[in-house]
Amino acid sequence: MFGSQADQARGKKRFVAHPKQTMPQIKTTELQLYVLAEPAAPNTPKLTPSSSEELLLAHAGLGKRLITFNETAKHDEIFDQLENEFPKLRCLKRSWMFYKATGGSGRRKLSMILTDAEGYSLRALKSASNNGKNVLYVVPIQEKLSTEPLPYDAPEFCKMPKANCVSCGQKMPLQMLALHVEECSKAESEEDLEDDTEEFHVTDTEDSFGTCPICQTVIPTDLLPTHANFCIDRNSPRDDTNNSAHQTEELPGPSSAVDSSEQAGYNSNEWMKILDPGMASILFCRTLLREQSQAKPLRFHLDLKDSPEDQERSILSFYKAKGVNWAAPLKCILEGDAAIGDGVNRHLLSMTIEKLRTGFSLNFGVADITLLFEGEQDHLVPCCSQTLLDSDLFVVAGRMIGHSFLHGGPLLPGISPAIIHVLVGGAIETAEIHLKDCPDLDQRHTIQLLEGNRNISEEEREEITRLSVMWDLPGFSEDHRKWLFNRMLQHAVLYRTKCQVKQLRCGIKETKIWPFITEREDAVKVLFPRARDAEYGPEVILQHIVWPVAESDDDDDDDDDDRLCPEVVTRQIRFLREYIQKATTDQLQKLLTFWTGWEVPSKSLQVKVWRGRFFKASTCSRTLMLPADILTMGDFTSTLHACANTASTGFGLV
Secondary structure (H helix, E strand, O other): OOOOHHHHHHHHHHHOOOOOOOOOOOOOOEEEEEEEEEEOOOOOOOEEOOHHHHHHHOOOOEEEEEEEEEOOOOHHHHHHHHHHHHHHHHHOOOEEEEEEEEOOOOOEEEEEOEOOOOOOOOOHHHHHHHOOEEEEEOOOOOOOOOOOOOOOHHHHHHOOOEEEOEEEEOOEEEHHHHHHHHHHHHHHHHHHHHHHHHHHHOOOOOOOOOEEOOOOOOHHHHHHHHHHHHHHHHOOOHHHHHHHHHHHHOOOOOOHHHHHHHHHOOOOHHHHHHOOOOHHHHHHHHHHHHHHOOOOOOEEEEEEOOHHHHHHHHHHHHHOOOOOOOOOOOEEEOOOOOOOOHHHHHHHHHHHHHHHOOEEEEOOOOOEEEEEEEOOOEEEEEEEOOOHOOOOOHHHHHHHHHHHHOOOOOOOEEEEEEHHHOOOHHHHHHHOHHHHHHHHHHHHHHHHHHOOOOOOHHHHHHHHHHHHHHHOOOOOOOOHHHHHHHHHHHHHOOOHHHHHHHHHHHHHOOOHHHHHHHHHHHHHHHHHHHOHHHHHOOHHHHHHHEOOOOOOOOOOOOOOOOOOHHHHHHHHHHHHHHHHHHOOHHHHHHHHOOOOOOOOOOEEEEEEOOOOOOOEEEEEOOEEEEOOOOOHHHHHHHHHHHHHOHHHHOOOOO
């Protein structure tokens, strides 16, 4: 009935011969993709997003995602899957490219990943991302993606982990919960405030309030934009930083400026939200100075009885000190002069930057005048002297630049854009170098021989070869003529100054302003202005002057002996206006230095007329006193020149 053993064995063998078949497994790869909103601008390097931009992109349904692809995915399949993950990409109609970031830390440059003949393949993307270990960036080619925040229930957030807000019970993605909690708590506090005001029958309970980022005053939200504009114009931001520092020094205690700002809801990152880079720099400096207002004051002594060389040694000694908190309150003292106050601070900061621009009289074995930066205006590069490098003088220069910027002082104009590009972290190969950036005229002439396609004589070949051999570069050949031109220009401007730029960067970082440079791409032009932007013409100065009003005869509060008739006041105002309109740039800078302490025009330049023969200035209140006894324009001009030229020798009055 059961068959023979042989039959059973054969049946068992037949059963084993047909095992259960399994489906072949499909290999997949995970890639980290980051979608950016703005296309890459022509001739401008694209950078990885900052922390503030990352939050903005995340709220808009863009940003970073981990996406799984099939190993065999082709161009269309990759783009289809991307559009499913990021629905906003559909409006681009597949007009985007993949980018990868260069090495290093902080914000890095993005370089384009080129397509194959049939478009992108997963093999190429895996290779570019080091098998998915590095992030790849999706950048639009033409159109900009919308960065408007999406609702929390949008399809872009469907795969994200979510949690409920304890205050309002709303469910949202985790990465947005932190910001929502802050806003939700503010809304609750405002509601509680409205309830309290209703109890006490206070009017205008429906108004919402906000904090002015300039003066930290709490005012109604609908009036906040108008108030902020007037607040910026009314307060000269760069001049008031020192005031806050001195006030906190004189009035220490729990009711300091820091505590009051915190009570007013002060946000230390408010400067990141301001579009105008100039206003953002003002608010950043105020923020940093306010945070350090309780630190030990930084005292800067300068003896006016010393020789110019000894005064320069005092300045260099002050900035060569290590471990200094450069954001601490600044208190400058002129030995041998009774002047005190912010005018002295402005005077010494202006003197420091002026020495950095025109050179120090100290002889370091290079020349009678020691220049830290050489070359043409707007093409200045650090000096290649090894003595200056060994003395860490470029670290000192970086501290000077950052310290003056932090306290609202003059800036160093005219630095070569190529040097600035490398200073803020750009690669030498991507820097745009001009022939004028080469400070050595002989070397510039030799390099210029390679420019263009003209025939080169034997003597010129020998000249090029001598310079190439000195810089360990190959000799001249028509085959690599263009390469040699670019390589020699890079060596003359950037490779020879790498250590100087590194020291300069270290000095600037010590002043604590580096976050402003790294977080704001537009901050570079504020810290390193062009020479033409740093010069102020007559029209700019005249716009900042607050002209005096002739006193009325009905004013009984003033003494009749001190009152000036309106004709005298009008005449002196006319003299000053005519002088400013005809003065040279150098004369205007000296006038401003005599007037305010440095050559940066303040928001309000006060003018008064007094009975006397000479000009006087109160740099703290930025007031210029015009002498009423001068009757002709010639005497007015000569006397003003003589007085303005004394600005570098001190004050003489408190």
